Amino acid sequence: MAAASNSFQAAVITFPGSNCDRDMAVAIEAVTGQPAIRVWHGDADLPAGLDFIALPGGFSYGDYLRSGAMAAKSPILRAVVAAAERGVPVLGVCNGFQVLTESGLLPGALMRNAGQRFVCKTVELNVDNTSSIFTSAFNKDERLRIPVAHHDGNYFADEATLDQLEAEERIAFRYTANPNGSRRDIAGVLSANGRVLGMMPHPERAMEPAAHAALGGADGRGLFENVFNSLIAA
């Protein structure tokens, strides 16, 4: 693990109804050695000089209208979109993924699970993309075990968009057993420049050593380490 003395400033955005924001901050600190700055949804500006922004899971604004729709229009999201356009890496997990699609930073939409039920279990992911800052330390077709917990995780995009995502290798992860009806088993999607990742599974809930597999395992840790190492090396 790289020394924590390297400066790496991450921010975690909290919306009313976020509930994985603390887990996300703990996961980031566990890997970077530095506390993440906690930013509130009503803030108009992000702290200067951020290296990484995380949008956590939860039920922002009570999922009013559509999951992620209200958060995507909140003041801080304008700043997040501007930062992403400057190339600051952004990770959206679960509700954070929904916010990223609603804000237009990622294509597609997350609909109600095809089975109508809330799905809460550990799923197996296949690593499709191995070139992004999030995934370059993984091997192609490596399998990860990461928990999901969502009601609206059914990824939808039209066929042309799905074809484009595949052609541009922007599908980060696919489910090996589709839990929610997602088109083409998609669990995580990258932006065109590979620096924005949205995913339904919760890597921040899979940070424990293998001995504590019941707590979610350790497979999520690689994702955070990869971002940290990619950016510190850059």
Place this chain on the structure above:
Amino acid sequence: MKVRILVRLKPGVLDPQGRAVHHSLDSLGFEGVEDVRIGRMIEMDVADGTSDETLTKMCEKLLANMVIEDFAIEKLDGAKEPA
């Protein structure tokens, strides 16, 4: 001015909610139900003279998700105001 916005899933987008309700209607014994699609209705009271263009923008920017949904705007005169 009262405005009613109907937001519906685009044709071809699977509606699991509609399918579940369809199944329930079948199991209650109602026959002849061919399809069920569930949408959302939004009623707004807006300033008189609010343009169609503005209403359309409201739908495109927030009220509907254009990836999966279509919308229809219906202006209601006083006589047809919902109770």
